[in-house]
Amino acid sequence: MPDSYFELKNLSVGYNGEALISDICIDIKKGEIVTLIGPNGAGKSTILKSITRQLNKIGGKVILDGRDMDCMSFRQISTEMAVVLTERMKPELLTCHDIVATGRYPYTGKLGVLSHEDEDKVDQALRAVNAEKLGGRDFNAVSDGQKQRILLARAICQEPEIIVLDEPTSFLDIRHKLELLAILRRMASESRITVVMSLHEIDLAQKISDKIICVKGDRITNYGSPEKIFTEDTIKDLYEIDNGYFDPLFGSIELPRPEGSPQVFVISSGGTGIRVYRKLQKDNIPFAAGILYTNDIDYQLARHLAMDVVTEKPFSEIGDAAAERTLKIMGMCREVIYAGVEIGSINRRIEDIAAEAERRGKLRRL
């Protein structure tokens, strides 16, 4: 393919001559961000180690910019590909500047002496990851998150065309996760650097990647854009989730719903019900929710967490069927929580239902 930059052709990877994952055929274009997702131990790291030649591949080919990587020397590869790994290292008496400076390795002379230009590039790389102030510090004295950024700066300093990262966000708190991914996004779109990485946080993967690779069992089970991959069922199968849900729309993860016949009925709309649902879920009280329009935000969550949801078509008046079902369910519940509903011209009926609940002595207004 003409504008394919990084290609895996029938690649098989594994250890000691035994293939763990075979027949990997992937085409990556320049400037794309490609993320591997999959359960623990699926082989994401194995694939990444194989494409960086840390691990000997079992079979197939890896083509980098039209050249077979097997025919390239480590030196040639190092001017094109940089890595950020999960390995913890403990170099002694080296500053963050020194660590980043090793990225210039492929470009310096025999003894590795840095030119002024090289030194400037080190500063630039640190600036790109917002870590200029850390430059003079001893590497071992900075936090894990900072270390990760320094290592990313090192990779940037290597001026690669493609960066390979193995779970780069693992040790980071939310702020630094976002920061790191934002940097990667910027690098990909501004400098057209291809990014290949593995992530555990599938919600982040969905939001940042151009392409997703699903690794499970002995094959790539899925490859495509996040829109295609991130359906509830695909994710559920990939990770074999039987104890919760993943909502691809918002990329959110939910714990399983409380099971049983509903004891509480929640009346809400426009987001007011969400915290109630969550509290009930934590208290393990099965509940029902309604009457929710299917375009209501509460509906997105209620359909996972509630035992039963009474719905109505969007922008329609509340119909008899919905009202009757509501009353029937309310009859079985011991409590009705009124979390607040924006009453407009078409959903006045909800007020009637609320009043009925009050008459039966079950209503609680929030």
Next chain:
Amino acid sequence: MAENKENRLSENEITADAISYRNENLRRRSRYICVFAALALALIFITVLNINTGNVHIPLHRILNILFLKTGSAKEINIIWRIRMPRILMAAILGGGLSLSGFLLQTFFENPIAGPYVLGISSGAKMIVALVMIYMLQQMKTISSYTMIIAAFIGSLISTAFILLVAKRIKNMAALLVAGIMIGYICSAVTDFIITFADDSDIANLHGWSQGSFASMSWSNVGIGSVVIGAALVLTFLLSKPIGAYQLGEAYAQSMGVNIRIFRIALILLSSIFSATVTAFAGPISFVGIAVPFLVKNALGTSRPLIVIPATFMGGGVFCMVCDLIARMAFAPIELNISTVTSIFGAPIVIYMMIHRQRRNANA
């Protein structure tokens, strides 16, 4: 934990300033220059002290005449040129080589406690020397000093070959260290086994040899020693760049273009050439390989190989010359064995180093 919080706070400090890499390097360069100057001065001072010290007192002006004008009484010329100078030069050269041997092993094992004698190299040398000594003395009644040198060299290389073989199978560094220690024990056991069958008189001097000594060095020793160690020094210096990459770990080094397999072999080979040469000429000398690189790195404040390698060599030379001076003169005319002196200085340094490292690891 407390340290991490501090770091995060300081990031948000408006007053915290960022230093550019160039400026940082300039600042550090002056520190390096100081350390090197100190080492050079120490080298000169200890050389002068060594030339001037001995059981026979020769006044300074006559020494200068002998050294630079080559004039003086035959006896004094012999003392300075044939006895003192070769010994001083060998102490410097072998001391430098030994500390570089330690440095290379510490790089290989990514552990600052690794040293040439931890891995049983001296035990291997002692084993072969014992074997050859007993065989030659029984069969031929005499043994030449070059035979002993070659025996020690071959013994060191045999231990190294074992380590390399094991290193092919074991990737875990800690396990490799243990394997090295075990090889040392095996060689010691074999040596004791051989000694049991030998007459007391045959191995009378084996114990003395195994404590190390810079005495009885001749100019031909100096010649060979300086050629071998000089060549190895140059090669080590040329390895500065891959060593610098390797400090980040094998995976990163490889991603930067280092051929890991060849690099690891080169490290072990060079380290062994250094320690084998030292063991061959002067017997096993302990602690220099561990203590000197540690001291030098901390004095310089960096572990960048381009700076550390020459400084370690000089530091090793100074260290051994000082220890040799003490060995010679502390209880004159009785001479202490050099390992005794290096241990007295080296062991406390190693202990301090281990505590310091523990404390640093606990905080990080």
Next chain:
Amino acid sequence: MNVRNRAVKIIAAVAAAVIICVTGLTGCGGASTAAAGGSDAPDISGLTYSSTMKLDYAKCFDVYYYKGGYALIDVHNDTEYLVIPKGKKKPAKLDKDIVVIKKPVKNIYLAATSTMALFNSMGALDRIRLTELKASGWFVPAAKKAMQDGRIIYAGKYSAPDYEKLLDEKCGLAIESTMIYHSPDVKDMIEDIGIPVFVDRSSYETHPLGRAEWIKLYGVLTDREDAAVKFFDKQKKVVEKLKNFKNTGKTVAFFYVSTDGKAVVRSSSDYIPTMIKIAGGKYIFSDLKNKNGKTSVPMSMEKFYDEAKNADYIVYNGSIDSTVRSVADLKAKDDIFAGFKAVKNNNCWVTGSSLYQRTDIVGSLIQDFHNLLTEKNPHNLKYIRKLE
């Protein structure tokens, strides 16, 4: 860069190996091939052979005289030494393996302690300036006094001599025992600073008089040949008087116990068993040989007990192990001694530390042994003491 690096490293390794091999080949061996046996005087270009020294008992060396005062000392299975008279030159095409010793030989460094007594007996003590024992270690009274007076000084053990002192005292010759071969680098160093090394092999002589006859060799070195011959003849006479003793048939066990519990005895051809034989006794081991040709033979206590339990006399070698001063000390070494006939009969003796050093009093020693074997209550023995 990888391929080039590798090539450089391989070349360096090969170069190092070649250097080592070359020096190894040139350095191996050590002992020069001297004329074994010594029946023919070796040809030395530039010198004419004149005569050979007559030796009565010594078998381990020969001295060949050449015109002009030159002498070649040939120590069998070891080195040849050419002694050059004062003012004369070294022959032009002299074999490289022959060690040159120039007369007059002064300020000798004596590290072969058994030769001190010989030097003293021919009046050549003044030629010695440095030794490897301190004053307290000497059992030759004249040597002890010379050290206490400062005429002879301590210069370090044979394995670690003070080279600077040797040079400072203008040492002209180092006389070493065969132990120097265990420290070849020391021998090389001494020769390197211009001092020739002579290795004494007198302890390999099987006859005690052969051991004493080495005084003639040292006489050649110190220009005291007449005094040496005179002394030797005197000792020879003493011993030859004793040769006509009838053998009493009494057996003697001569040994010491080493630190690892073995009994170390002499091989049957050693000079001490020979002395015992001359004195009229029988050494307990009639046919013992050390497979390596050494004079001492270590053996396990069991075997020693088996062969020596019925020896009439026990004479403990006090010159090597001086810790045994009473029968109790002997029994403390090993319980099994209680079962020895000599212990039961209270016939245990010990030689003084001087036995090794007093090579000059061969005759007196043999006389002592003889008195020991023949008198009922031996007393007044000069060099052997009874264990109480």
